[in-house]
Amino acid sequence: MPDIRPAVGSGALVLNASYEPLCVVSVRRAAILVISAKAVCVAHGEGVLHSARDALPIPSVVRLTRFVRVPYRTHVGLSRRAIFARDGWRCAYCRGPAETIDHVFPRSRGGRHAWDNVVAACARCNHTKGAKTPAELGWRLHASPTVPKGTAWRVLGHRTPDPRWADWLDLREPETEAAA
Structure with a gap:
């Protein structure tokens, strides 16, 4: 061997x-x-x-x-690292380097922890956004979050x-x- x-x-x-x-x-x-x-x-x-x-x-x-014959998973597991990989390690709001994740519709207001509600974000944008939605701040996402x-x-x-x-x-x- x-x-x-x-x-x-x-x-x-x-x-x-x-x-x-x-x-x-x-x-x-x-x-x-x-x-x-x-x-x-x-x-x-x-x-x-x-x-x-x-x-x-x-x-x-x-x-x-x-x-x-292999049964395939129908979904991709949601993880912090996978979110960063999907978003190219860039902030969804300013396109700067991302180091945090953010819930587009805040969890404190009933937002889900799901692929279509979570994005990579820089610390500055995440802190500024807080518990608001991007629309309330006049921000827009550079790309809609989706399941890979x-x-x-x-x-x-x-x-x-x-x-x-x-x-x-x-x-x-x-x-x-x-x-x-």
């Missing part, structure tokens, strides 16, 4: 037998899938895994040899994709980034 010590944060994209993206696994797990003939390497990463007798290029993308969509969000969540995965994931900029 190869000595597998990948760089921190590395992983491999797993494709179904039909080339549909399924998930991201550790390089160790991907190598085990390839060695056990449960998957084939479609794209190599940087480096080589060595054992006493063999050398295996580090897998970046692997494809399962048998089709697996697409294969990349379903498979990766808020993780940064490896550029070698672009052929299998839809990595276009989200529509919410366009100026409203």
Whole structure:
């Protein structure tokens, strides 16, 4: 068995037998899938895994040899990091660097903690806004907050994709980034 010590944060994209993206696994797990003939390497990463007798290029993308039926989650989990990733780490009000999250319709007034009511905000805008709505201040959102969509969000969540995965994931900029 190869000595597998990948760089921190590395992983491999797993494709179904039909080339549909399924998930991201550790390089160790991907190598085990390839060695056990449960998957084939479609794209190599940087480096080589060595054992006493063999050398295996580090897998970046692997494809399962048998089709697996997987029930998908219908929603993307709401987290602070995912909100920042969706909004590009920019304030929804002034487009400056965001360091807080804000509820567009304040929770103190019955606003929900949901994708369509939460945005990334800079501390200054968040403090100034307080328990008011943007309309009460004469502000406008640069983009409407929405639930993230697409294969990349379903498979990766808020993780940064490896550029070698672009052929299998839809990595276009989200529509919410366009100026409203």
